[in-house]
Amino acid sequence: MLVLSRKVGETIWIGEDVEIVISEVKGEQVKIGIKAPRSIDVIRGELRQDISDSNTEAVVGSIELLKKMKK
């Protein structure tokens, strides 16, 4: 993984159209501004992880329950 040191107000460009701005650093919290085309999804990591966990637990182990329901 590429790791860059930045100061408040400094930026990073990813490709031609995504700009990351370090907007504030306060203790353990960093505020980051993201300028990206609307065609790019910007999702907090923990939310994506929650969805990933939920997908993993939803993998079907058995469909007996659904078959039973029909009767």
Add this chain to the structure above:
Amino acid sequence: MMNIHTAYMGEIEIDPTEILKFEHGIPGFEDEKSFVLLPLEENSIFQILQSTKTVSLAFILTIPYDLVSDYNFNLDEATVEALDINNENEVAVFSIVSLKDTLANSTVNLKAPIVLNTSNKKAKQVILDNENFAIRHKLSFESVKG
């Protein structure tokens, strides 16, 4: 036509044009880009989303509008662009069901629906930025029966 092996229906014949294309997979299964939708049983509100690559990988899908009458969200531009959606009539929305020991304990993911462009079969799991939609919404048995 082509044959695929499935987790619950043995080997079946499918029409390759019916294959759903998830360009980036779904979270947790980023390498799974190709699925087919199979009816579970006649008149069932559930369908199976079967990977064409991994036999054991299948999900249960349902139509969220049948479970939550006021379920709706705006499609963001990223999704419209990714799926080449031209018209809302070509959009289908499904939710992933997480089966537990009983249906009453089972949940449905309203936070991250599967959006499908029925015209070109491009699909994507969209993560909604909406506090009202739960990742594990209890599957109401009454609504399931109805």
